[in-house]
Amino acid sequence: MRIILLGPPGAGKGTQAELLSKKLGIPKISTGDLLRDEIAKGSELGIKAKKKVEKGELVDDELVFAILKNRIERDDCKKGYILDGFPRNVAQAERFYKMFNDQEELVIEISVSEDELVRRLTSRRICKKCGATYNLLFFKPRVENKCDVCGGELIRRDDDREEVIRKRFRVYEKETKPLINYYYKKGNYFRVAGDADINEIFNRIYAIIKSNMRRFAERKSDYL
Ligand code: ADP
Ligand code: ADP
Ligand code: ZN
Numbered sequence: 001m002r003i004i005l006l007g008p009p010g011a012g013k014g015t016q017a018e019l020l021s022k023k024l025g026i027p028k029i030s031t032g033d034l035l036r037d038e039i040a041k042g043s044e045l046g047i048k049a050k051k052k053v054e055k056g057e058l059v060d061d062e063l064v065f066a067i068l069k070n071r072i073e074r075d076d077c078k079k080g081y082i083l084d085g086f087p088r089n090v091a092q093a094e095r096f097y098k099m100f101n102d103q104e105e106l107v108i109e110i111s112v113s114e115d116e117l118v119r120r121l122t123s124r125r126i127c128k129k130c131g132a133t134y135n136l137l138f139f140k141p142r143v144e145n146k147c148d149v150c151g152g153e154l155i156r157r158d159d160d161r162e163e164v165i166r167k168r169f170r171v172y173e174k175e176t177k178p179l180i181n182y183y184y185k186k187g188n189y190f191r192v193a194g195d196a197d198i199n200e201i202f203n204r205i206y207a208i209i210k211s212n213m214r215r216f217a218e219r220k221s222d223y224l
Helices: 013-024 031-041 044-055 061-072 090-099 114-122 162-176 178-186 198-223
Strands: 002-006 028-030 081-084 105-111 124-127 133-135 189-193
Touching: 002 013, 002 178, 013 028, 013 081, 013 133, 013 198, 028 031, 028 061, 031 044, 031 061, 031 081, 044 061, 044 162, 061 090, 090 178, 105 178, 105 198, 114 124, 114 162, 162 178, 178 189, 189 198
Parallel strands: 002 081, 002 105, 028 081, 105 189
Antiparallel strands: 124 133
């Protein structure tokens, strides 16, 4: 089964994707993380993507699909995966379904008020080495400025500055929000209120997944 997490910057998609990945034993695929890796490596793709990411604009579909296809075709995605930060617009969704249409799918939107998003994003820190996400206010590492997972240094993302954050919100409203209606019509869309603590949101999302897994299993047994 494939799970798509939708929601504005700072909603908690990456955080929940990580928790779901551990719980369900399927990988988390974050196009943002994959792009940041390429940028850090200074690859040709990374160099092309960098300017857009810094400005808070969407990276060209060609680049996004190149890294995404590469990732999804790996063996660990056969049983399913969690998408965080993809698709970002209807064109990406449509192109995606032409390539990968072999899995049951749930789309879960995490909705959070804008004031809360700004608070979360300005206090977000990520590990320079492994990309793990922390928060100075809401999710502190055990040792100040050190990653719990790998001991790496915690840094602020270049695009987590107030002006770029505002720009990303505008891009979300214009480009990504139409996906809500797109998935609502498709019939596999769920929304959870995201103004609560991390574990509570996880429980809400996991409840949706469990009940749908049951439904998918029943549907499958109908064919037998
Ligand atoms: P997204 O991937 O949607 O941009 P993240 O998962 O990176 O969001 O979360 C944004 C920031 O908010 C991070 O610093 C994260 O630790 C923190 N965060 C995530 N979920 C919550 C929550 N439910 N309450 C408070 N802070 C949260
Ligand atoms: P957040 O969840 O905080 O918005 P992401 O890590 O998902 O951040 O994305 C960071 C940046 O990477 C985006 O502002 C955009 O420039 C680029 N990006 C990530 N995913 C995509 C995508 N699917 N299509 C185009 N650009 C993307
Ligand atoms: Zn780390």
